[in-house]
Amino acid sequence: MSVYDVVPVSVSDYRRRARWRLPRFLFDYIDGGANDETTMARNISDFACYQLRQRVLRDVSQVDTATTLLGHAAALPIALAPVGMAGMMARRGEVQAARAAQRAGIPFSASTVGICPVEEIQAALRAPFWFQLYMLRDRDFVLQMLARAETAGCDTLVFTVDLPVAGMRLRDFRNGMLGGGIKGKLSQVAQLLTSPGWVWDVGIKGKPHSFGNLSDKVADPEDLQSYKAFVDSQFDPAVTWQDIRWLRDHWQGKLLLKGLMEVDDARASVDSGADGVVVSNHGGRQLDGIASSISKLPAIAEAVGEQIEVYLDGGVRSGIDVVKALALGAHGVMLGRPWVWAMAARGEQGVFDMLDVFRREIATAMALVGVNRVDQLNAELIESGRGFN
Ligand SMILES: Cc1cc2nc3c(=O)[nH]c(=O)nc-3n(C[C@H](O)[C@H](O)[C@H](O)COP(=O)(O)O)c2cc1C
Structure with missing residues (x-):
């Protein structure tokens, strides 16, 4: 970031500001991926393998970025993905981001492992939001969480299927966020000293820092290691498609399965009653060395896009x-x-402004490929002979 930069105008501008504001272990927690982070990097770089076609003289005076997402009107074809511990990046972060999403007219997804409980988010909103769940061994607790989410006005369940075990995010160990004993704690204290703004605004005034949706279940709600122990003991690696059908029977709202990368798994999602899938490798935080999500999208969209909504x-x-x-x-x-970078940098307003950057970029790109509506975007607008298929 240069002293001459006045306003952030791109995602990387927000990332730089987040890096400046957050203690390193928190910045790394967001920024990092699994192992050598090759999949995480490919997720970004593979977008460049696809090139759009410029089309001209097509009357693009009525460009409209609006659409519907799982039955709800949305101002943009975008939803905010669930991000655990987002409330550590800004004071009561999930509430700030959910408000920004509401102002921008798009859905917010609350993570199972968010800091703010679903009730706190609901109290700040007028519209329904999405709730993300991992399968836990204690199925009664899963049913309780579903009931809580429904009561809090969540009408869409984002069920994440790519985390039977947690990926190996090496930065979290290196910087003392996980494990590391007394040396890790000392390193974290040193990192906090360089972020006085965060310490005051979030560290002190943003409490409690518990995982709001799980705090009844954890021995010491103020201790991150207690949550890690709970999560390690509760995340269920034995989960199968049968559990998805069980879930479908117990959830009346929309069901979006997140973390599919293969056509067969997308087809099985349709068979198990999902309303949509998210082609996702968890932002490169799970299995390093797999393909980018954008490279997997076309085949999955072709296979199931007529039956259910496909997200990426x-x-x-x-x-x-x-x-x-x-x-x-x-x-x-x-x-x-x-x-999360935008929120760490400038709170609710940062997220809102960043979404406005997306809105302007989408509208400009739509005009320059010659379409007025998002449903007119199709494969004819992509250079052939490029990409992965
Ligand atoms: C810091 C962090 C925490 C995340 N926590 C969750 C989570 O709690 N539940 C979930 O389903 N996905 C989680 N994800 C994955 C995101 O929902 C999403 O799939 C991923 O971030 C998309 O990639 P992108 O960061 O490149 O946009 C997390 C991602 C990050 C970066």
Whole structure:
């Protein structure tokens, strides 16, 4: 970031500001991926393998970025992806981001492992929001969480299927966020000393820092290691498609399965009663060395896009990326790190302004490929002979 920069005008501008504001272990928690982070990097760089076609003289005076996402009107083909511990990046962060999403006219997804409980988010909103769940061993607790989410006005369940075990995010160990004993704690204290703004605004005034949706279940709600122990003991690696059918029987709202990368798994999602899938590799935080999500999108959209809504996340960093994803068959996209960087940098207003950057970029790209409506974005607008298929 240069002293001459006046306003952030891109996702990378927000990322730089987040890095400046957050203690390193928190910045790394958002920024990092699994192992060597090759999949995380490919999620971004593979967007460049697809090129849009410029079309001219097509009367683009009525460009409209609005669409519907799982039955709800949305101002943009974007939803905010669930991000655990977002409330550590800004004071009561999930509430700030949910408000920004509401103002921008798009859905917000609350993570199972968010800091603010669903009730706190509901109290700040007028519209329904989405709730993300991982399968826990204690199925009674899962049913309780579903009931809580429904009561809090969540009408869409984002059920994440790519985390039977947690990926190996090496930065979290290196910087002392996980494990590291007394040396890790000392390192964290040293990192906090360089972020006095965060310490005052979030560290002191943003409490409680518990995982709001799980705090009844955790021995010491103020201790991150207690949550890690709970999550490690509760995340269920034995989950199968049968559990998805069980879930479908117990959830009346829309069901979006997040974390599919293969056509067969997308087809099985249709068979198990899902209303949509998110083509996602968890932002490169799970299995390093797999393909980018954008490279997997066209085949999945082709196979199931007529039956259910296909979303994409991973590496979406601009409105141009959104337009490419829609042209390649996505119904909409989810943003993960970008909203968290914007929130860490400038809170609710940062997220709102960043979404406005996306809105302008999408509208401009739509005009320059010659369409007025998002449903006119299709594969004819992508250069042939490029990409992966
Ligand atoms: C810091 C962080 C925490 C995340 N926590 C969750 C989570 O709690 N539940 C979930 O389903 N996905 C989680 N994800 C994955 C995101 O929902 C999303 O799939 C991913 O961030 C998309 O990639 P992008 O960050 O490149 O946009 C997390 C991602 C990040 C970066």
